[in-house]
Amino acid sequence: MRQSTGRHRRTRTLSIAAAVAVASGAGGVYLGLSNDGARAASATVTVTNAAELQSAVKNAAAGTTIQLRAGTYYPTATLKSTANGTSSARITLTAYGSEKVRIDGSKLPDGSWLAGIHGDHWTVQNLTFQNSPAQGLVVTSSVGGVFRNLVTANNGDSGFTLRGDGTTGNLVQNLDSHGNYDPAGHGQNADGIAVKFGSGTGNRITGARLYNNSDDGLDLWQFSSPVTIEHSWAFGNGKNRWNDSAFEGNGNGYKLGGGGVTVAHLVNHNAAWDNTLHGFTENSNRGAIVLNRNTSYSNAEAGFYFATGKARLARNLAVGDKGGRSKLGPSTVSAANNWDSGVATPAFRSKDATTAYGPRKADGSLPATTFLTTGSTAIGSAMN
Known part of the structure; x- marks a missing residue:
């Protein structure tokens, strides 16, 4: 290839x-x-x-x-x-x-993707992909791709998708993916970013902002190789914003498995808030997922749901999640998280998310904010 x-x-x-x-x-x-x-x-x-x-x-x-x-x-x-x-x-x-x-897909035939890249060593950057009848941008079996400073918005399925065997060494950096909704599935498929149905090492997602999508912020369903997710935010996912009377969107911030995979993803310095299910979940992935210094806030279910696998959680912070800070199984290793004995919960400088929706910095990185920041870098320092 x-x-x-x-x-x-x-x-x-x-x-x-x-x-x-x-x-x-x-x-x-x-x-x-x-x-x-x-x-x-x-x-x-x-x-x-x-x-x-x-x-x-x-x-x-x-x-x-x-x-x-x-x-x-x-x-x-x-x-x-x-x-x-x-x-x-x-x-x-x-x-x-x-x-x-x-790049607007409103004139495409029903069911069409807006863009499909099926090759190696592409750089796609500084573009918006919007209003597709189906997926916004789909990248299949790519080696060495760089996808930087993109917006995928209001598409009829997932905004950005990586998939296929041999999907290796790709970088997704500074992606804004929001408002994606699949009317045919009543919202159950449209994620902010989907890394699904494939394999391949060295794939990294950093600086993403995944919000107000009908399904999950990030979904790793049936991707059987480790993916690194870092310095990203997932919020407001799973809400029925489309007045769909049969709405079925899930609403996890980070769905880290599913479909029978056993894989150890690496999840560091991320934040999830105001999602309709869990902030972070293994989704039945029994692999040794590593989660360090992530923050969960005010999600409708558990902040961290890792009940069946062998996840390793350290220095994570959960506050105000309606389903509790964490739900962990007997094989999960938990240390220095704010639900562990003797670990204090630091105060947030701000609980006002307004600035998190603001414009990105000139280099495309996430906006500066005091929202969910603390005076500590030892625990839950996703926003610091």
Whole structure:
């Protein structure tokens, strides 16, 4: 699936007609020969409308950068590519400079994904994927992908999905995923981010803000390899915001298993609040999940629900969860959490979440806030 590295001497800004030539190896664009003879284009394609965008994604090749000028794009078919970049000749899909770009799926056929990437070494950044009839952005069996500073909002299923065997070494950084709801399933499938139905090591989610989705903030259903989740927030999930009389959304902040998997995910420095089920749950995953310095606040069920597996919990903080701070099984190891003997519960500087909804910092990182912060870095320091 992966290609050898090519050499690249120059970059040109191409018309969309030249972009097709890049993909076929024709035209006046430099194609560096790799050691095995495969060719990788070094080209920048600037697009200004949906037709150009669809063609550019379809015809992308290793080394191509597709940059979108400001505006809202309405594709009429799923943006789909099976092309592979390489570690030194990535395929990049990005906004032009600091311009604001929305890719809107409201003109897609029912049941369509907005975008599907089925290749290695892609960088997708600084874009919004919204109003899809189904999933917003789906990445399948990807190696070495980077998905940074994205918004996936108001889609008809999960906002962002990683899936498939061989899904290895991907980074999801600074994702905002919110308002996703699947009317066909009455809300039971649309998560903020779903890492599902696959395997592959080295996948990391950091700086995510997953909120007001109909199902869970994050769902790791039937993903059989460890995933690292850190410095992320999940809140307000599982509420019926769509007046669905048959609503079935779950509403966990972090659902860390399910479907018979036994896997030791790593979950550090995250926060979950105001969800309609648990803040953090194993969801029947019997693996040795590691949870350190996470904060759960005011969820409708338990802050930390790990009743059947071998989870390892340390220095976590639960306050105000209606189902109790924790529900733990006999094989769970719990130490230095605020429900353990002799551990004090520090006071929060603020219980007003307003600033947590605010704009991100210039580099895309989560907004500064005093919400749920404490004077201690020893316990529950997710927001500190």
